[in-house]
Amino acid sequence: MARANRPVSRRQAWWLLAGALAAFLPLTQQIPPWLAFAAGAAFAWRAALTWRQWHLPPKWLLVLLVIAGTVAVFLQYRSIIGRTPGIALLVVFLALKLLELRAARDAIVTALLCYFLVLGQFLFTQTIPTALLSCVTVLITTATMLAASDDRPEPLLQLRRAALMLAQAMPFMLLLFVLFPRVQGPLWGLPQDRHTATSGISETMSPGSIAQLSQSDAIAFRVEFKGELPPQSRLYWRGPVMPAFDGRTWSIRQTLGAYPEIPYPVSGPSIDYDLTLEPNGKFWLFALEMPGNLPPDSALTSDYQPISRQIVRNRMRYTQRAYPETNAGINDTRAALNEALALPSGGNPRTRALGAEWRNRHGDDGTAILATAQEFFSRQLLIYTLNPPLLGPDLVDEFLFDTKRGFCEHFAAAFVYALRSAGVPARVVAGYQGGEVNPVDGYLVVRQYDAHAWTEAWIAGRGWVRVDPTAISAPSRINTNLAAAVPAGEDLPFLARTDLTWIRELRYRLDAVTNGWNQWVLGYNPQKQRDLLAGLGLGEPDWRSMTAALAVLCGVVLLGLTAWVLRNRRRVDPAFAAWRRFAARLASRNVVWRDWEGPLAFADRAARSIPAHADTIREIADLYARLRYAPAPCADDLERLRRRIAGFHP
Numbered sequence: 001m002a003r004a005n006r007p008v009s010r011r012q013a014w015w016l017l018a019g020a021l022a023a024f025l026p027l028t029q030q031i032p033p034w035l036a037f038a039a040g041a042a043f044a045w046r047a048a049l050t051w052r053q054w055h056l057p058p059k060w061l062l063v064l065l066v067i068a069g070t071v072a073v074f075l076q077y078r079s080i081i082g083r084t085p086g087i088a089l090l091v092v093f094l095a096l097k098l099l100e101l102r103a104a105r106d107a108i109v110t111a112l113l114c115y116f117l118v119l120g121q122f123l124f125t126q127t128i129p130t131a132l133l134s135c136v137t138v139l140i141t142t143a144t145m146l147a148a149s150d151d152r153p154e155p156l157l158q159l160r161r162a163a164l165m166l167a168q169a170m171p172f173m174l175l176l177f178v179l180f181p182r183v184q185g186p187l188w189g190l191p192q193d194r195h196t197a198t199s200g201i202s203e204t205m206s207p208g209s210i211a212q213l214s215q216s217d218a219i220a221f222r223v224e225f226k227g228e229l230p231p232q233s234r235l236y237w238r239g240p241v242m243p244a245f246d247g248r249t250w251s252i253r254q255t256l257g258a259y260p261e262i263p264y265p266v267s268g269p270s271i272d273y274d275l276t277l278e279p280n281g282k283f284w285l286f287a288l289e290m291p292g293n294l295p296p297d298s299a300l301t302s303d304y305q306p307i308s309r310q311i312v313r314n315r316m317r318y319t320q321r322a323y324p325e326t327n328a329g330i331n332d333t334r335a336a337l338n339e340a341l342a343l344p345s346g347g348n349p350r351t352r353a354l355g356a357e358w359r360n361r362h363g364d365d366g367t368a369i370l371a372t373a374q375e376f377f378s379r380q381l382l383i384y385t386l387n388p389p390l391l392g393p394d395l396v397d398e399f400l401f402d403t404k405r406g407f408c409e410h411f412a413a414a415f416v417y418a419l420r421s422a423g424v425p426a427r428v429v430a431g432y433q434g435g436e437v438n439p440v441d442g443y444l445v446v447r448q449y450d451a452h453a454w455t456e457a458w459i460a461g462r463g464w465v466r467v468d469p470t471a472i473s474a475p476s477r478i479n480t481n482l483a484a485a486v487p488a489g490e491d492l493p494f495l496a497r498t499d500l501t502w503i504r505e506l507r508y509r510l511d512a513v514t515n516g517w518n519q520w521v522l523g524y525n526p527q528k529q530r531d532l533l534a535g536l537g538l539g540e541p542d543w544r545s546m547t548a549a550l551a552v553l554c555g556v557v558l559l560g561l562t563a564w565v566l567r568n569r570r571r572v573d574p575a576f577a578a579w580r581r582f583a584a585r586l587a588s589r590n591v592v593w594r595d596w597e598g599p600l601a602f603a604d605r606a607a608r609s610i611p612a613h614a615d616t617i618r619e620i621a622d623l624y625a626r627l628r629y630a631p632a633p634c635a636d637d638l639e640r641l642r643r644r645i646a647g648f649h650p
Contacts, residue, residue: 008101011151013050015158016101016110017043019144020094022137023117030124031088032076038069042095049099057099065096087120107148114141128517139163171557177524178532179550200280201239201430201451206249207391207399210430211407214386216448219278220432221286222515223444226272230288232434233478234324236454236466237286237446239431241303247344248395250413250428258299258307264463266292268325276317276518283307286431288322289466295320302336303427304328304464317523330463337458340425348396348417355421362422366459369422370467373415377472380404382411384474408470408477412453415469425458429466433478440512575627575638582620582645586610589650599625613650620644 008016021043028036049056069092070080077085094113100106118137121130143155143162153161200220202209221237242250271288285295285306294300295318297309308316329336343352354376362368380400388406391398396417399410406414412428419426433452435444454468471478520528533546583593583602591606603621607614623641626633 007103008107009151010050010053012107012147013046013101015144015147015151016107017046017050017098019111019114019137019141020098022140023114024091024094026121026130026133026137027087027091027117027124030084031091035072035076035088035091039091039095042099046098046101056102059100062096062100066092069096083123087117087123090117090120104148108145111141111145111148114144126522128514131517139166142166168561171561172554175550175553175557178529179546179553181526181529181546200282200448201432203240203282204249204251205242205409205413205428205430205453207395207410207413208388208407210409210451210453211386211388213451214407214449218448219511220280220446220448220450221275221277222518223276223435223446224274224442225444226274229437229444230271230324233471234288235434235444236289236452236468237432238289238291238305238429239286240284241301241305241427241429241456243303243339243342243427245342245344245413245417247347247393250416253303253339258301260294260299262292262294262300264290264304264326264328264330266290266323266326268323271322271324272320273322274317274319276315276515276523277312278315280312283309283311285312285318287320288324290323290326290328292321292323292326293319315518315522317519317525327463327465329458330461332458332463337425340427340458341420341423343417343420348394350394350397350401351414351418352421355418355423358418358422364423366424366457369419369424370457370459370465373418373422374467374469374472376418377411377415377469380473382406382473384408384411384470384477408453411469411473412455415455415467419455419457427456429454429456433468438508438512438515440508441515443512443515445511575624575641578638578641578645579624582624582648585645585648585650586617599628610650613648616644616648620648 024039024043048054070089073085073088073092074080076088079085080089090113094110094117097106097110097113101110114137118134118141121134139159139162142165143158146153146158146161146165201213240252242252244251244253270292273288275286277285285298285308287306290304291300291306294306295308295316298306298318299309300306358369358372362372381404382400383405384407385405386407388399388410389403391403396414399406400414400418409428416426416428430451430453432446432450433454434450435446437444452470454466454470456464457467459465468478579599586593586606589610591609593602599621603618606617610617620641623637623644627637627641
């Protein structure tokens with residue numbers, strides 16, 4: 001019978017079931033519950049068939065199940081093409097393939113399906129736990145492939161053989177990763193399929209929106225400064241600018257002009273840094289005020305916010321230079337300034353009256369009005385809190401004169417409203433403020449609870465001037481962090497708490513490892529590849545030089561592995577040479593050893609042919625079998641084998 005048509009043994013079936021489960025279980029969160037349940041039922045059915053040695057289901061039933069599974073996937077996703085429906089179909093095929101395991105060919109196909117599902121895990125997530133779990137799955141699947149050809153070794157020995165094979169392949173994998181020409185885009189994933197919701201700053205801001213976001217520990221972005229870390233009070237990460245107000249909600253402009261280059265002259269010292277942005281599901285990028293350059297494939301809005309030309313659905317890294325002392329918008333148009341003065345027709349009468357009084361006192365002197373507004377906010381003794389009370393229709397009046405408790409969006413909105421009431425153009429800017437330096441790798445980590453809102457006021461001769469009304473009432477929020485600013489006893493995000501020192505230390509280390517993974521594995525893009533290869537002396541590498549280097553280094557590795565294999569063969573060759581001498585002496589008595597014949601089986605046949613030397617023949621065969629197949633043969637077995645063969649004369 002041909003090897004491909006050899007029946008699948010019971011042990012092989014268990015191996016295949018183990019490999020299928022290892023590939024299937026990590027995907028249960030990505031497929032619909034009904035499919036997970038159905039696939040689990042098929043695995044249980046396969047286990048019962050193997051355990052009880054029952055007959056496999058008929059082919060017509062399997063065909064019906066394949067059709068039903070395909071139709072169900074189509075009805076679930078309205079397609080069978082794409083990331084999620086494709087993985088769902090593979091799960092269906094794997095589960096049903098286990099129910100028709102008849103020959104070695106079926107076993108190999110099942111193992112290959114397991115490999116495909118391992119790759120499918122990376123289409124959903126590319127974290128370190130996913131990679132480690134995939135390594136375990138690949139190990140089990142490789143052992144399953146070995147068992148498909150030879151299921152006699154025990155499971156631990158089979159796993160050891162698989163691990164050795166994977167270790168031998170590791171140098172080639174590393175060379176391919178480093179030298180194979182990269183393409184722009186994510187290492188894994190299908191961007192067109194990735195429309196999952198992502199938390200972060202929104203296009204609108206209303207009372208409580210940023211306070212709710214501040215309960216999240218999720219990372220917004222990481223920053224690596226190329227020089228000295230700026231003071232915490234200078235770390236304003238500019239995001240969406242919101243000039244429009246409908247009485248309760250601030251929002252971005254629906255129609256935005258965009259500059260392909262920086263439209264204002266920069267001045268003062270610069271700050272250079274690299275920013276790694278997590279997916280946010282929006283177009284906007286974040287940059288330290290004020291940006292002096294634009295990331296690739298991006299533009300700058302007329303509100304001076306960097307935006308990407310595509311939705312940020314994948315982690316991206318870009319290099320930035322900021323000029324904190326730059327004045328922007330000195331020559332802004334009257335239309336833009338009028339937009340920054342617009343207020344609803346009614347509401348908040350006390351704040352309107354206050355602004356009118358400032359206007360009557362200072363006239364068109366925007367600098368004096370701004371100073372008066374800051375002094376007023378300082379005298380109001382406003383309280384910074386994560387749990388602001390609900391506000392009615394006149395929300396600015398209620399916050400400033402009644403409750404006096406709010407989060408950053410309350411402070412920024414009230415300040416802008418007061419300035420507009422006094423005739424000073426102003427707008428709300430949302431983004432992030434501050435961040436926390438990880439002492440392990442030196443990166444500044446900005447989380448969602450660092451979300452912040454502040455004010456920009458337009459002053460003649462100075463342009464848009466940043467004013468943070470939160471800093472007036474709660475300066476510790478700007479100079480330190482969120483935990484130092486909120487009143488004692490309020491609930492903080494878990495990672496913002498300062499009383500869990502050991503958890504913070506553990507988090508620093510885990511975050512540093514995750515960041516290294518993101519930067520050097522997931523973020524290994526064409527530019528990083530060029531920089532790395534240039535550092536190794538390849539100059540300006542192109543695909544030809546990288547292919548040549550890859551071929552040469554793979555050849556060197558292959559020669560090294562060959563030398564290692566030959567070295568290991570030399571360790572057992574003396575025993576084989578002695579065995580060949582022994583077989584030659586038996587051949588003179590017409591007892592010929594066949595290459596495929598095991599030593600013990602050959603000894604039994606030779607002992608029956610030459611019964612006078614049966615004990616010696618079996619002793620020699622036992623010694624040779626221990627030398628070749630025992631995990632730890634005795635040191636003097638080889639010498640004993642040689643002596644027995646030297647004295648053997650049939």
